[in-house]
Every structure is written in C-alpha cells, then in structure tokens.
Amino acid sequence: MTARSRLADRQGFDVWGFLLFSHGWTWLWWSVPILAGWHVFELPGLVFLIVGGLGVTIGGVVTAWLVGGRTGLSDLGRRLVEIRRIPIRWAVVMVALWPTLTLVGAATAVVVDGANQPVSAAPLLDLLGDPVALAGTLLVIFVLGPFHEEIGWRGYWLDRLQRRWSALTASLVVGVAWAAWHAPLFLMVGYFSSWDFSPDPSLFAFNVLVGAILYTWLYNNANRSVLAAILFHFVGNATGQLLELSQTADFYQTMATTGLVLVVVVLWGATDLRRDGERPLAPY
Template identity: 80%
Template sequence: MTARAPLERTRGFDVWGFLLFSHGWTWLWWSVPIIADWHVFEFPGIVFLIGGGLGVTIGGVVMAWWIGGQTGLADLKRRLVDVRLIPGRWAVVTLALWPALALVGSVAATVVDGASQPASAAPLLDLLAEPVVLVGTLLVIFLLGPFHEEIGWRGYWLDRLQLRWSALTSSLVLGVAWAAWHAPLFLMVGYFSSWDFSPDPALFAFNILVGTILYTWLFNNTARSLLAAIAFHFVGNATGQLLDLSPQADFYQTVATTALVVIVLLWWGPATLRRDEERPLAPY
C-alpha cells in the first residue's frame, strides 16, 4: 500500500486524529475502574488499566499505517530495532542522564538543606535479593509505560508535530498532551499507592513537560530512534521507582532538569534541538 493522499494532512488529521484516538480510547477504558471504584492492579480493574494504556500504542501504529501505508509501518519498525541509529555518546545520555539528575538532586539536598538521607536505594537493594522479583518488576515498569507509550508519542506523533512546528513548540504540545493523558491515573484506586511514591499532580505534569524537551533533544540526535526513546523512558521510570528521593532531593532534581533544558535550548537552539540544520522528517 502506498501513502495516503495529502487531504487528511492538510486538515491536520495526521496530528489531531492521533490525539483524539489516543486520549479517547484511553480515557474511555480508564473511566470504568474509576467509576466502579475498582483497584486497578486487581481483576477486573487491571484489564481496563492495561486496555486503556494501549490507546497510544494502537493510535501510533494505526496512524503510521493510515498516513504512511507500508512505508510508515516499515519506518516505525526500523526505528524500533535498529541500534545503529544511536551514536555512542547518545547511548550514554540515554542510559545515564536520569540517574545522574537524581544524583545531582540528592547532592543538592545535602549541600543546600543539610539533608542527612536525601536518597535511599532500599527498593533496589530489596529487589536485588530476589532476582526473579527484580526481573518481574523491571518488566512491569517496561510494559506499563516506556514500550507501549513511545510507539505513539515518539514513534509516530513527534514526527508529525515537527513537520508543522519547531522542535520546542512540538515538545510543548506533546508534553501537555502527554501529561493530560496520564491525568486519570490520579483518580484510580491503588495505582500510585501500589508503588513507593505518590507524586504531586502539578509537579508530575511539570516534570513531564520539561522532560519532553529532553526526549525531543535525544530523538533528533539519534536519527529519530524509537529504541532510544523507549530506553530513555524506561531508565527514567526505573530510576524513579527503584530509588527513593526525599522531597527536597526530588525538588532539586526538578530544578536540575529544568536547568539542563535551558542549557540544551541555548546550545542547540529551540528551533531544532539538534546539531545539524536538517529537521527530522518522516519519510511519508
């Protein structure tokens, strides 16, 4: 199948069609356990939790096919499996940036506020004593966010946004949509209480908005690698769930992340967030 005619694109269907599908599907499914007051990690609530989360995945795949046909699907697959798209220095950024920012936040809490224990690796250490549980936990972290979300956000949607707007504007649009997509989780019985943290909704949304700029920065410097985005997302989520930060350290981590974003924007430029002048365009 060849790419679709440009009629849908001129009407913005390639952008807003995905948004309507991803949020509509997810919020419809997630509304059921919220209304029924079901625990989302127990049956039947977990069925709706998982089913709803697939909205952004299905939306990314369906829209890649609808707009790009077989070319769109092939491009999605290539960026998912091709490790060669990620230069060595960007592999380091992918795997080390989030832990490094957590460390900076912890050190700042110690130096500025005199915190005696700004961070604890107890969750990780407990899991290391039970390798099977550790693997299971990492698998859950991987599946409940990084893999299925990135197929939509960076696998499909970011490309379409950057065809219209600058990298910074695209990041902000995606960040707002991404934060809003998560909003029902705060209304679900047992979702955040089942983990070792319960984020403040406003800080959670701000961190997503700021972090989205870093995702775009990584995306545009790894030849649009979906694999890099998934790994970046996974490391970020794993760091947050396996390392307990004090409220002060968490605050300073947010400050450090925001400062890094400012540096990135000043160095790379808000229009591109990349070294070269070519914008990353989808091949369809």
C-alpha cells in the same frame, strides 16, 4: 509524499487523528474502574488499566498506517529495532542522564539543606537479593509505560508535529498531551499507592512537560530512534522506582532538569534541538 499523506497534512488528521486513539481510547477504558471504584491492580480493574493504556500504541500504529500506509508502518518498525541508529555518545545520554539528575538532586539537598538521607536505595537493594523479583519488577516498569507509550509519542506523533512547528513547540505540545493522558491515573484506586509513592499532580505535569524537551533532544540526535526513546523512558521510570528521593531532593532534581533543558534550548536552538541543524522528518 503520497496522496494519502498530502490529504492527511491538509486536513490535519495526521496530528489530531492520533489523539482520537491515544486519549479517546484510553480515557474511555480508564473511566470504567474510576467510576466503579475498582482497584486497578485487581480484577476486573486490571483489565481496563492494561487495555486502556494501549491507546497511545494503537494511536501510533493505526495513524501511521492511515497516513503513511505500508511505508509508515515499515518506517516505524525499523526505528523500533535498529540499534545502529543510536550514536554511542547519545546511548550514554540515554542510559546515564536520569540517574545523574537524580544524584544531582540528592547532592544539592545535602549541600544546600544539610539533608541526612536525601536518597534511599532500599527498593533497589531489596530486589538485588532476589533476581527473579528484580527481573519481574523491571519487566513491569518496561511494559507499563516506556514500550507502549513511545510507539505513539515519539514513534509517530513527534515527527508529525515537527513538520508543522519547531522542535521546542512540538515538544511542548507532546508534553501537554502526555501529562493530560496520565491524569486519570490520579483518580484510580490503588494505582500510585501500589508503587509506594504518590506524586503531586502539578509537579508531575511540570516534570512531564520539561522532560518532553529532553526526549525530543535525544530522539532528534539519535536519528529518530524509537528504541532510544523507549530505553530513555525505561531508565527514567526505573530510576524513579528504585531510588527514592526525599521531597527536597526531588525538588532540586526538578530544578536541575529544568536548568539542563534551558541549556539544551540555548545551545542547540529551539528550532531543531539537533547538532547538525537538519530537521528529521518522517519519509511519508
């Protein structure tokens, strides 16, 4: 551990300093279109939406450099690109978990409530007929959340939190901050309406909080791979966009996810959420 890192640990800057960028930067930029009443997918609102959303990315990169210097940035960069970090079994979890939970929610709605159409694949089927539109949609989904957010949440912050607390506690701290970071989106003109859905804020926050535990579970077992977290985030967002659940099926999916989290915590333990019991720590 370098002198710089020891100072950051002692003063807590490695934890709260990240929030200055992630939330301070984002909320400052996002407050402008909210107060002005601009549509966020039209100019000039779009500029503030995009630039503001970079707060988590900036927080991850800048704080990694302030705390760890070149070592911190190098470590972050490697974990962004090294595919070999991800064990095959965890790659399967990364790709299949969110679609599976979606189907479980839909199937439960059929069995319990006799729902006729608990899930609709209409958005996906429409895009399959237009490869360019499909690629564009997937690119937007990737850029608007998974890539830039995970550089901060899991790429930097989760490691620092796990130095202080158990994996479960660190996950809940990330989950609360993550949900709060998204809060201004519910006040923006045109954000959720442009995606043809408007989630309930309380349910959204709960899903983020519960989901954060699964992200830690995957991240810790994928050798701190930021790439794994990004792809996991991407599959989750894409599944939600392209497969539309009914309100009842969505509720059952939330219950299934919560049940899975409880199983994960019981089987792997709240301390590390890791098979071998070895706590993964940043090298700085």
